[in-house]
Amino acid sequence: MPEDARPYPSASPLNGKDLSQLLTTAHQLCESRGTRLTPIRRKVLEILLREQRSLKAYELLDLIRAIQPGAAPPTVYRALDFLVEQHLVHRLDAINAWAACMDAAGNHHDILVVCTRCGAVAELSDPALSRQLAERVAQSGFRLVSSETELRAECSTCGKTQDVCSNSSAVL
Structure with missing residues (x-):
């Protein structure tokens, strides 16, 4: 990983911050933005x-x-739209889900690595790689419309627990 690439979250829960601290930061960011x-x-x-993982809208609705008890889908979708606009949540098109930004007041995360099995998300910031990607896209005659790149991957935990049957070609 390049020197300026920074993965989030760290191994510690909530990126070393407590939940109330993260929510206070989010509240302050919203207030400062009106x-x-x-x-x-x-x-x-x-x-x-x-x-600390991505969730689909209906999983959120159930929670x-x-x-x-009376919450309806539009309520959750409106809240998610707002949180995405405020850069407090990432919309993950790769798996049709959402994940909290663990460093909303800090660096912009231009690369999101998404585990397609469990929904874990790593937020990466690599400006040099993002510039290079934008240049290559421009050379091909396109213009980037989003600054986030999603990579579908398998996290190390899911890699360790991979189903034994998925690698076999047993005939029943």
Whole structure:
């Protein structure tokens, strides 16, 4: 990994921060931008931070309904849209899910590595690689419309627990 590439989160839970500290930072960022972190938005962010993995919208809805039984899909989608706009959450097109940004007040994460088995996400910042990619895209006659690149991968935990049957060609 290049010297300026930084993976997030670190091995420690919540990137070395406690949940209340991350939520306070999110609240302060919203206030400084003239927006509000409403209770439902805060709860969606809290769930994503606590889970430390990506979640699909209906998984989030189920967790919200445990607290707010009347919650409906548009409520969760609106909260997610807001959190993405505020760069507090990443939208993961590769797996149709969302993950909390573990360093919202810090570096921009231009590369997201997504485990397609468990939903774990690593946030990477590699400006040199991103510039090189943008240049190559421009050389091919295109213009990047998003600054985030998603890489589908398998995390080390899932790699260790790979199903033995998936590598065999046994005939029943």
